[in-house]
Amino acid sequence: MAEPTEHPTLEVCLSPALLHLYDLSQKIVVVIDVLRATSTICTALYHGAQKVIPVDSVEKCMEIGRQLGAVTAGERDGHIAPGLEHGNSPLEYPASFIRDKILVLTTTNGTRLLHMAKDAEEIIIGSFLNLTLVCEYLISRKRPVMLACAGWKDRINLEDTLLAGAIIHRIKTHFDIQCDAALIAEKLYEGTHKHLMHHMQQASHYKRLIRHGFEKDIAYCLTIDGAAVLPVYRDGAIELA
Amino acid sequence: MAEPTEHPTLEVCLSPALLHLYDLSQKIVVVIDVLRATSTICTALYHGAQKVIPVDSVEKCMEIGRQLGAVTAGERDGHIAPGLEHGNSPLEYPASFIRDKILVLTTTNGTRLLHMAKDAEEIIIGSFLNLTLVCEYLISRKRPVMLACAGWKDRINLEDTLLAGAIIHRIKTHFDIQCDAALIAEKLYEGTHKHLMHHMQQASHYKRLIRHGFEKDIAYCLTIDGAAVLPVYRDGAIELA
Numbered sequence: 131m132a133e134p135t136e137h138p139t140l141e142v143c144l145s146p147a148l149l150h151l152y153d154l155s156q157k158i159v160v161v162i163d164v165l166r167a168t169s170t171i172c173t174a175l176y177h178g179a180q181k182v183i184p185v186d187s188v189e190k191c192m193e194i195g196r197q198l199g200a201v202t203a204g205e206r207d208g209h210i211a212p213g214l215e216h217g218n219s220p221l222e223y224p225a226s227f228i229r230d231k232i233l234v235l236t237t238t239n240g241t242r243l244l245h246m247a248k249d250a251e252e253i254i255i256g257s258f259l260n261l262t263l264v265c266e267y268l269i270s271r272k273r274p275v276m277l278a279c280a281g282w283k284d285r286i287n288l289e290d291t292l293l294a295g296a297i298i299h300r301i302k303t304h305f306d307i308q309c310d311a312a313l314i315a316e317k318l319y320e321g322t323h324k325h326l327m328h329h330m331q332q333a334s335h336y337k338r339l340i341r342h343g344f345e346k347d348i349a350y351c352l353t354i355d356g357a358a359v360l361p362v363y364r365d366g367a368i369e370l371a
Numbered sequence: 372m373a374e375p376t377e378h379p380t381l382e383v384c385l386s387p388a389l390l391h392l393y394d395l396s397q398k399i400v401v402v403i404d405v406l407r408a409t410s411t412i413c414t415a416l417y418h419g420a421q422k423v424i425p426v427d428s429v430e431k432c433m434e435i436g437r438q439l440g441a442v443t444a445g446e447r448d449g450h451i452a453p454g455l456e457h458g459n460s461p462l463e464y465p466a467s468f469i470r471d472k473i474l475v476l477t478t479t480n481g482t483r484l485l486h487m488a489k490d491a492e493e494i495i496i497g498s499f500l501n502l503t504l505v506c507e508y509l510i511s512r513k514r515p516v517m518l519a520c521a522g523w524k525d526r527i528n529l530e531d532t533l534l535a536g537a538i539i540h541r542i543k544t545h546f547d548i549q550c551d552a553a554l555i556a557e558k559l560y561e562g563t564h565k566h567l568m569h570h571m572q573q574a575s576h577y578k579r580l581i582r583h584g585f586e587k588d589i590a591y592c593l594t595i596d597g598a599a600v601l602p603v604y605r606d607g608a609i610e611l612a
Contacts, residue, residue, distance in 0.1 A: 144527060147389055151525055284392055286385060288551040310529040310575050317570075318555055321562040329558075334551050 139274045140305035142294045142312040146243050147284040158273050159250040160264060160297070161363070162257070163280035164289040165335050166218050166344075167240025169257040169351040170203075173220035175370055176259070176357035178229035182368040184241040188213055191236040201228070204236035208342035211236070219347050220259075220357075239280035244363055247278055255361035255368060258293055258352050263360045265300045267371075275305065277312075288333035289351075292326070295319025326352055379515045381546035383535045383553040387484050388525040399514050400491040401505060401538070402604070403498070404521035405530040406576050407459050407585075408481025410498040410592040411444075414461035416611055417500070417598035419470035423609040425482040429454055432477040442469065445477035449583035452477070460588050461500075461598075480521035485604055488519055496609060499534055500598035506541045508601055508612075516546065518553075529574035530592075533567070536560025567593055 143149050162168060171182050185191050188204055188211045195202035195214075203216035210217045218237055235241065247253050251273065256264045268275050277297060279290035295315035298307070302316065322329040330336050330348060339348060350356065360371040384390050403409060412423050426432050429445055429452045436443035436455075444457035451458045459478055476482065488494050492514065497505045509516050518538060520531035536556035539548070543557065563570040571577050571589060580589060591597065601612040 144385070145389060147392075148386060148525065148527075151388075282551075284389065285550075286389075286552045286555065288554055291551075291555055308575055308578075309526075310523075310532075311527045313529055313570075313573050314527065314532055314555065314559055317562050318558050321558050329554075332554050334549055337549075 137304060137306040138272055140298065140302070140307050140312060141275070141309040142277045142279070142298070142315050144279050144286045144291055144311050144315070145281045145284050146239070146246055149246055149278060152276060154247060154250040154276060156274055157250055157276045158252045158254065158268065158271060159247040159276045159278050160254055160256040160268070161240065161243055161247060161278050161280070162290045162293050163237065163240030163243065164257055164293050164351055165339060166220060166347055166351055167235070167237040167280065168255045169259055170218055170220040170223065170235065171255050171361055171368055172257045172259045172357040172359055174223045174228050174233050175361050175368070176359045177223055177225035179223070180230055180232050182361070183232065183234045183366065184244050184368065185234060185236050186241050186245060188236055191234050194234045198232050198234070200232035200234045202234050208338070219344060220350060221347060239282060243278055243280045250276070253363040255363065256293060256297065258296070258354050259357035260355065260359055261296060262355050263358050265297055267360055268297070269301055269304045282335055287335055289330060289335060291315050292319055292322065296323065378545060378547040379513055381516045381518070381539065381543070381548050381553060382550040383518045383520070383539070383556050385520050385527045385532055385552050386522045386525050387480070387487055390487055390519060393517060395488060395491040395517060397515055398491055398517045399493045399495065399509065399512060400488040400517045400519050401495050401497040401509070402481065402484055402488060402519050402521070403531045403534050404478065404481030404484065405498055405534050405592055406580060407461060407588055407592055408476070408478040408521065409496045410500055411459055411461040411464065411476065412496050412602055412609055413498045413500045413598040413600055415464045415469050415474050416602050416609070417600045418464055418466035420464070421471055421473050423474045423476055423602070424607065425485050425609065426475060426477050427482050427486060429477055432475050435475045439473050439475070441473035441475045443475050449579070460585060461591060462588060480523060484519060484521045491517070494604040496602035496604065497534060497538065499537070499593050499595050501596065501600055502537060503596050504599050504601045506538055510542055510545045523576055528576055530571060530576060532556050533560055533563065537564065
């Protein structure tokens, strides 16, 4: 039985609807929305975007887009939202398009979670695309950590839980884990990571995206270290650390 | 990829704080609070208790106890609550004591969840102690199922998630599962069930109970089919089906 140690704590919150149970004020929060907000954010910044501004409504997205001459993006029910220019697919943001631009992004789950975590000491963006950098950063900072999963409309989802498990699997010896959700996420990852894409095919959001033709997005979003940057959310915008 | 089938749905809710996301009105809800409310309920009824009345406060427990001449039980912070006679340990309720009596029980998490599920078509009580009967019943009824975990103060816990996984593992071919929490619970169970007690030692509630001297309770509560009854919650009381 692992006794409490001098290591900082590591916890996992599997749904935004549970985030109020935790005090985030002294913690580094890793916001996780694998399909696809945090994967798209990592990709845009990796490809040279100046910054990403996450907003919670289509109206705000259009307004800020006009003010800043920025690229506006967001989907509702699997289609580009009326009034916006682009979707949530990370594959829409190659360097040839997004370099030096500002991206204003509205997503259903990830954006909302970013705003909910505003009391945190730091907020960073996690995806499989920047897994190694996130892990190295968390180890180096020696601060309490909360892995916050966006889920789907407050329901727990497979892909975000898997990424939480992947992070824990890599960094657990540096942290004091007294959180059952963290144990669950890690066990899930250990049992499935050798056939990640196979297990993903059972996920509800996989089926949703496939119906809308986003099969390539899923394979890309599961690519470990495919867009190795460390995005930080600060003062309403996400930029490289 | 599993396509939707004609089978009834099976979902899992890992925290009472997420239960509002689901419509329970057409469903059989299995209330799960392994450590220890639902294990104690199964045990008392298996040992001949007339019924168990779950209440949400110590005051109500005392009042109903007086009215019915019933046994009153409940703990707060690991000790018998002031004003009540017994604790939440299933081992306090052998047949020699509880046969033909009414037990009024107040617990922190399980009782609250029973009341939250009141809109369900049916509510049954699940524990490892009655695993096989619960599974057989759910298969026979051919109705949509929600496995509702009590958790700990709205946080997800290991033992309730494990039991949900154990149920799914046994009955999944009879149901249409489009719920990521169900996939997660089942994978967790598949990866740990050969060494259940070992994995339980990492659980937060295990550590809490050990500190209060309840080690025997835990081993008992993980005993598959140790108290093979099917308790049903109806009109404010729990009785055998």
